[in-house]
Amino acid sequence: MSDHYSASSSGNHAVVKGAFDRVRQSPTLGEVLESDELSRALLEAARWPQGPECLRCGALGAACKLTTRPGLWTCKSCRNCQYSVTSGTPLHGTRVTLQAWVSLFHTQEVRRQRPSVSQVSRRLGVSYLTAKSMLRRLDELRSEMPAMAERMRHHLIELSAGRESGPGLPPPPNSFA
Numbered sequence: 516m517s518d519h520y521s522a523s524s525s526g527n528h529a530v531v532k533g534a535f536d537r538v539r540q541s542p543t544l545g546e547v548l549e550s551d552e553l554s555r556a557l558l559e560a561a562r563w564p565q566g567p568e569c570l571r572c573g574a575l576g577a578a579c580k581l582t583t584r585p586g587l588w589t590c591k592s593c594r595n596c597q598y599s600v601t602s603g604t605p606l607h608g609t610r611v612t613l614q615a616w617v618s619l620f621h622t623q624e625v626r627r628q629r630p631s632v633s634q635v636s637r638r639l640g641v642s643y644l645t646a647k648s649m650l651r652r653l654d655e656l657r658s659e660m661p662a663m664a665e666r667m668r669h670h671l672i673e674l675s676a677g678r679e680s681g682p683g684l685p686p687p688p689n690s691f692a
């Protein structure tokens with residue numbers, strides 16, 4: 516079973532809007548950092564600003580969301596692939612939640628902190644080796660996919676700005692401070 520990436524048939528613009536709206540319409544930074552779905556939407560908007568792009572044939576606007584597993588896409592064009600936002604990236608095959616990745620990236624890129632392996636391990640509740648691997652993989656993401664990393668940073672800064680202008684909101688849940 517599948518459904519189209521965009522419910523609208525008005526073309527590519529709607530696809531772009533769909534990718535952004537899911538992240539930017541209303542959620543706060545805190546909500547994004549607590550939600551796997553919103554964190555995935557942020558990663559998807561950062562990786563595919565024009566909507567999911569088939570990893571196999573490169574088709575744009577041919578992505579269909581599979582309902583079998585969250586975040587899984589297939590391609591109407593080549594009909595023979597399944598991929599997610601982490602496929603083919605340094606985050607591929609991760610067992611860590613997407614909000615943990617986004618949270619660590621936010622700490623580094625927006626809060627400008629450099630948490631140690633031990634701090635990452637403690638704060639995210641992952642093993643020392645996993646924490647070490649996360650720091651290494653995010654370094655790889657920055658060097659191998661700089662445009663995606665820059666868009667992630669940009670979206671997170673916008674979300675941070677939204678949070679600061681809101682009244683009485685709690686501090687970010689994943690602060691390393």
Ligand SMILES: [Zn+2]
Pocket residue numbers: 569570571572573574590591592593594595596
């Ligand atoms: Zn394809």
